[in-house]
Amino acid sequence: DVKVTQSSRYLVKRTGEKVFLECVQDMDHENMFWYRQDPGLGLRLIYFSYDVKMKEKGDIPEGYSVSREKKERFSLILESASTNQTSMYLCASSPGTSGSTGELFFGEGSRLTVL
C-alpha cells in the first residue's frame, strides 16, 4: 500500500515562529502536493512539485514556501507563522504520468494551531 506520512499530527506554534511540516511518501511518486483544509472551503492547493528541486505555486501560496531536496520528501515551510494559518494541512502524492489527473494519495494531515 502507498503510504504518505506526515511527521506531526498536531502542532501548536506562536505567531512569528518558523514552522516546518514534513511529508514522506514510500511509493517513488514524482508528484507531491500540499493542501490546506478549512471548514466550508474544502481543500486548497498551496504548492506542488512534479520533480526533485521543482516547485510550482498553487492557488494560495502566500506566506508559504516548500522544499523538495529528495524525491520522497516534500516540506512545507511557514517562514513566520500567523494566526490565519491555523488549519489542517494535507500532503499528497501521485505517480509521475498522472499529475492531478490520477489518484492522489493523502497523508492523515497535520493540524496546526498558531497562537
Next chain:
Amino acid sequence: GENVEQHPSTLSVQEGDSAVIKCTYSDSASNYFPWYKQELGKGPQLIIDIRSNVGEKKDQRIAVTLNKTAKHFSLHITETQPEDSAVYFCAASNDYKLSFGAGTTVTVRA
C-alpha cells in the same frame, strides 16, 4: 482558474436510502472528475473518478454521472450503510492542479 461548487454541505439519510451530491465546475477544459471520501481523523481517499469522455461510471453502490454541456457531475450512493458516514469532496482538473469542492458531510442514520 477552476471553481468547483458542491451541494449540499450536509446530508442526513436513513440507512438503506440513497444519497446524492451535486457539483458544478467553471472551466470547460476540465477533463477529470474524482470523488474523495474523508473519514474522521484520516486523509481523503479516492472512491471513484470519471473522465470527460464518459457519461456515467458505477462501482458497486456508488455511481458518478457527468454532464459536460451543463458542466455538472454528481455522486450517487445507493443502499447507504453506517460506514458511508463521512465527508465527501468532488474535484475537477485538466492539468496538475486539482480543484476541490467545499465538501459534503454525510450522516447515515440507523
